[in-house]
Amino acid sequence: MAWSREETVSRGEMRDIQLAKMQKTVAYVYGKNPFYRNKLDEAGVKPGDIKSLDDVRRLPFTTKMQIRDNYPFNLFTAPQEEIVEYHATSGTTGKPVVVGYTRKDLELWNEVMARACTGAGITSKDVVQNMYGYGLFTGGLGAHYGTIRVGAAVIPISGGSTQRQIMLMQDFGTTAITSTPSFLMHVCEVGEQMGVDFRKLKLRTGLFGAEPWSESMRQAIQEKLGITACDIYGLSEIIGPGVSFECHEARNGLHINEDFFYPEIIDPDTGEVLPCGATGELVITTIGNEGQPLLRFRTRDITRLSLEPCACGRTLVKMDRLSGRTDDMLIIRGVNFFPSQIESIILNRQGVAPHYLIVVERIGSMDEVNVQIEVTEDFMVRAAADVLAGSAGNILADVEVARQKVDRIRRDIKEVVGITVAVTLVPPGTIPRSEGKAKRVDDRRPR
Ligand code: DLL
Numbered sequence: 001m002a003w004s005r006e007e008t009v010s011r012g013e014m015r016d017i018q019l020a021k022m023q024k025t026v027a028y029v030y031g032k033n034p035f036y037r038n039k040l041d042e043a044g045v046k047p048g049d050i051k052s053l054d055d056v057r058r059l060p061f062t063t064k065m066q067i068r069d070n071y072p073f074n075l076f077t078a079p080q081e082e083i084v085e086y087h088a089t090s091g092t093t094g095k096p097v098v099v100g101y102t103r104k105d106l107e108l109w110n111e112v113m114a115r116a117c118t119g120a121g122i123t124s125k126d127v128v129q130n131m132y133g134y135g136l137f138t139g140g141l142g143a144h145y146g147t148i149r150v151g152a153a154v155i156p157i158s159g160g161s162t163q164r165q166i167m168l169m170q171d172f173g174t175t176a177i178t179s180t181p182s183f184l185m186h187v188c189e190v191g192e193q194m195g196v197d198f199r200k201l202k203l204r205t206g207l208f209g210a211e212p213w214s215e216s217m218r219q220a221i222q223e224k225l226g227i228t229a230c231d232i233y234g235l236s237e238i239i240g241p242g243v244s245f246e247c248h249e250a251r252n253g254l255h256i257n258e259d260f261f262y263p264e265i266i267d268p269d270t271g272e273v274l275p276c277g278a279t280g281e282l283v284i285t286t287i288g289n290e291g292q293p294l295l296r297f298r299t300r301d302i303t304r305l306s307l308e309p310c311a312c313g314r315t316l317v318k319m320d321r322l323s324g325r326t327d328d329m330l331i332i333r334g335v336n337f338f339p340s341q342i343e344s345i346i347l348n349r350q351g352v353a354p355h356y357l358i359v360v361e362r363i364g365s366m367d368e369v370n371v372q373i374e375v376t377e378d379f380m381v382r383a384a385a386d387v388l389a390g391s392a393g394n395i396l397a398d399v400e401v402a403r404q405k406v407d408r409i410r411r412d413i414k415e416v417v418g419i420t421v422a423v424t425l426v427p428p429g430t431i432p433r434s435e436g437k438a439k440r441v442d443d444r445r446p447r
Contacts, residue, residue, distance in 0.1 A: 001118070002115070002118065002119075002312070002313065002314055003111075003114050003115040003117075003118040003119075003150070004111065004114075004115060006259045007115060007255070007314045007315070007316055008313055008314055008315050009315060010315065011307070011315065014258065014259065014315065014316075015053060017259050018053060018258065018259065018262055018287060019050075019052065019053055021259070021260075021262075021287035021288060022050060022053065022056060022262060022285065022287050023047065023050050024287075025285070025286070025287050025288075025289075025293050025295075026040075026047045026050050026059070026295070027047040028077065028290075028293065029077055029293055029295065030046075030047045031047075032077045032078075033075070033076075033077045035066075035070060035074060035075055036077075036295065039060045039062075039295075040059070040060070042060070043058065043059070043060045045058050045059060045060075053262075056262065056264070056285065056296070057264070057273050059285070059295050059296050060295070060296065061271065061283065061295075061296045061297075061298050062294050062295055062296060062297045062298070063297075063298050064097060064237065064298070064300070067097050067098075067237060067294075068094065068095055068097055071095045071096075071097075071098060072095075072098040073098065073100065075292050075294075076100050076291060076292050077290065077291070077292060077293055078100070078102045078290045078291045078292075082102045082103070082290070082291075083100040083101065083102060083291055084101060084102060084103055084106065085100070085101040085106060085141075086098060086099065086100055086101075086136070087099045087101070087136050087137070087138045087141075087236055087240060088136040088236070089136075089137075089236050089237075090136075090137065096136070097236060097237060099138075099236050099237060099240075099291070099292055100291040100292055101291045102290040102291045104290050105239070105289055105290055105291050106145070108239065108260060108288050108289065109142060109145055109239050109240060109242060110145045110146065110148075110149045111149070111260075112146075112239065112242035112243070112257045112260060113142055113143065113145050113146025113147075113149065113241065113242040114146050114149035114150050115242070115245065115257060116146055116207060116232050116241070116242050116245035117146045117147060117149075117150045117152065117207065118150060119230060119245045119246060119247040119248065119255065119312070119314075120176065120205050120206065120207045120228070120230040120232075120245070120246070120247075120248050121204075121205045121228065121248040122147070122150055122152050122176050122205060122207075123150060123151070123152065124150060124151030124152055125152070125175075126147075126152040126153070126175045126176045126205075127152065127153045127155065127172055127173055127174050127175050127176070127202075128143070128147040128152050128153065128154050128155065128174070128175075128176045128177070128178060129155045129157060129165065129168060129169060129172070129174040129176070129177050129178070130143045130144055130147065130154055130155060130156055130157065130158070130178045130179075131157060131158070131159055131165060131177060131178060131179035131180075131183055131184065131187070132158070132159065132178055132179060132180070132210065132241075132436075133158050133159040133435065133436045134156060134158045135158075137236075137436065138234070138236050138239075138240025138241060139178075139180075139210050139240070139241055139436070140156070140158055141240070142234070142239075142240040142241040142242055143178040143207065143241060144156055146241075146242065147178075152176070155168055155172055155174065159179075159180075159183055159435035159436050160435040162186060162187055162190045163190065163194070165187050166187065166190065166191045166194065166196055169198075169201055169203070170196070170201060173201075173202045174201070174202065174203060175202050175203060175204050175205070176203070176204065176205045176206055176207075177203065177206040177207075177208075177225075177227070178206065178207045178208075178232075179206065179208060180208065180209070180210045180211050180434075180436055180437055180438070181208045181209075181211065181213040181217050181218075181221060181229075182211060182213075182433075182434060182437070182438035183433075183434065183435055183436065183438075184206070184208065184221060184225075185217070185220070185221070185354050185355075186433045186434075188221075188224050188225065189353070192224075192377075193377070198224060198225045198226065199224075199225065199226035203225050203226060203227050204226075204227050204228070205227050205228045205229075205230070205248060206221075206225075206227050206228075206229055206230065207230050207231075207232045207241075207245070208221070208229055208230070208231060208232065209231055209232035209233050209234070209241060210232075210234075210241070210436070210437055211437040211438055212321075212322055212324065212338075212339070212340035212343075213231070213321075213340075213343070214340060214343040214344040214347065215321075215344065216343065216344040216347035216348055217343060217347055217354060218231075218251070219347075220347055220354060228248045228251065229251075230245065230246040230247070230248055230251060231245070231246045231251075231254055231321055232244075232245045232246070232254070233245070233254050233301075233319070233322070235299060235301075237292075237294060237297055237299075238261060238284055238286055238289075238294065238297065238299075239260075239261075239286070239289065242257065243256065243257065243261050243284065244256040244257065244261075244318075244319055245257075247310065247311075247312035247314060248312075249310075249311045249312040250310050250311045250312055253306060253310075253318035253319060253320050253321070254318060254319050254320075254321070255310070255314050255316035255317070255318055256305075256316055256317050256318070256319055257316065258316055258317050259287075259288070260286065260287060260288040260289075261284045261285070261286060261287070262284065262285040262286075262287050263282060263283070263284055263305060263317065263319070264282075264283040264284075264285075264296070265278060265279070265280040265281065265282060265283070265303070265304060265305055266280050266281050266283050266298075267280050267281075268280060268281040268298075268300075268302075268326045276305050276306070276307060276317075277304060277305065277306065278304060279302065279303065279304040279320075279323070280302065280304070281298060281299065281300060281301065281302060281326055282299045282301045282302070282303050282319065283296050283297065283298055283299065284296075284297050284299060285297070300325045300326045300327050301322050301324075301325055301326075302322060302323045302324050302325065302326060302338075303319045303320045303321075303322050303323065304319065304320050305317050305318065305319055306318045306319075306320070322340075323338055323340065323341075324338030324339070324340055324341075325338075328441075330358075330360060330369075330441065330443070332360065332367045332369055332419050333366070333367055333419060335417070335418050335419045337417040337418070337419070339358050339440045339441050340440075341416055341417055342356070342358065342371060342413060342417070343356070343440075345409060345412045345413055345416060346371075346373055346409065349405060349408065349409060351375060351376055351378075351379045351401070351405060352373045352374065352375055352376065352379075352405065352409075352425070353373070353374040353375065353376050353377075353428060355373070355374040355431045355433070356371060356372060356373045356374070356431065356440065357371075357372045357431050357439070357440065357441075357442055358370075358371050358372075358440055358441045358442070359371075359372060359442045359444065360441065360442070360443045360444060360445055361444045361445065362444075362445045362446060367445065368422065369419065369421040369422065370421065370422040370423075370424055371409070371413065371421050371422070371423050371424070372424050372426050372430075372431060373409070373423065373424070373425055373426065374425075374426055374427065374428050374429070374430060374431055375402070375425050375426070375427065375428065376428065377428050380427060380428055382398065383395075383398045383402075386398055402425055405425065406423045406424075406425060409423045410422075410423050
């Protein structure tokens with residue numbers, strides 16, 4: 001069952017809703033925000049020109065850089081006194097991107113997060129352990145609002161405190177988890193070391209996102225915890241988590257809350273709109289936001305849209321799990337690839353853990369990639385026991401197993417990605433763990 005009627009309306013009705021809200025949004029920003037008025041005047045478009053959804057492509061794009069250039073509040077369209085909550089991106093370089101929410105925006109965010117929780121099968125009977133970071137990052141409060149809106153109980157533990165996470169899971173009878181997939185994997189690893197069998201706990205579902213994760217990672221999470229793992233997508237500029245979400249029935253793509261976030265797919269190089277089903281950059285126009293509405297925001301996230309009917313009965317358009325970001329793409333010796341392509345290859349191998357780091361260096365004039373992957377605790381214990389026992393035959397066999405693993409992973413990467421990389425197996429616990437989004441790439445090339 002969907003949370004709201006809009007999730008199951010016909011295509012025709014959805015397009016009517018979108019057009020009415022689009023026209024209202026364009027008139028609103030044109031009337032209230034000098035940045036947009038100038039942009040629309042330059043593009044020669046007046047609010048009255050948006051007569052059909054096809055006219056949306058006449059609107060100019062908005063980029064992250066433009067939001068940053070208007071730091072902190074110049075893109076706000078609602079007056080300052082109507083803003084009731086701020087969020088911001090972490091921003092590793094320069095100023096962060098700031099977002100301001102009015103009461104109506106918070107209502108909208110509650111609504112889309114309630115839809116996402118319902119999509120994952122969360123109801124008022126659930127106890128949700130919210131491991132997303134609280135603070136300026138939107139993950140914590142977004143999941144918090146959605147949980148409460150569906151009437152479930154939230155445990156607002158935030159990220160970190162790994163052992164405490166496990167204790168609360170056991171003692172509070174947690175049934176659902178909201179977390180980045182990488183932090184959850186870390187919690188699992190620590191739990192396993194403590195001898196916890198997560199499958200025996202009351203856990204049954206979860207909403208995971210904020211970073212790329214592969215189908216293999218989903219399988220690993222589902223197996224280790226005995227839950228259904230649903231993907232959730234969003235970005236601070238648009239609202240935070242809740243732009244799109246997977247339903248637990250199908251788990252094969254994310255329903256976009258398109259009555260609030262109007263999606264388009266464009267060719268990232270030319271800006272041309274691509275037909276439904278083509279892969280490209282996701283562009284979103286917010287058609288319900290008040291604080292800081294965005295016209296045709298370039299997310300830089302790469303995906304494709306699908307209108308195939310879904311087993312859950314929702315008619316909301318679906319997007320594929322992200323294949324990467326245009327700005328995360330690594331170009332190595334002329335070959336383009338996304339770090340997330342490597343994850344499935346690693347996760348499909350026995351004896352290695354889902355913790356990896358892709359190190360890129362320039363040696364002379366050549367770019368070299370070294371994929372560091374942790375071996376599992378079990379593998380390490382066996383090898384150490386053989387060394388202690390002084391059994392030369394077994395030690396040699398262990399070395400041979402490790403060599404074959406490295407060779408296999410190298411070959412698979414070459415086949416899938418098309419480049420030759422070095423693969424190094426490193427001891428368990430060597431790769432830094434994150435409490436939020438994992439850092440998968442260490443690009444040491446001079447800029
Ligand atoms: O990550 C909002 C969020 C919080 C989403 C919790 C889901 C759960 P930002 O910090 O602004 O916002 O980062 C947004 O993260 O453009 C994507 O590149 C990436 N991202 C978010 N969700 C997913 C996902 C939050 N499910 C950026 N899969 C986005 C892959 C994701 N990447």
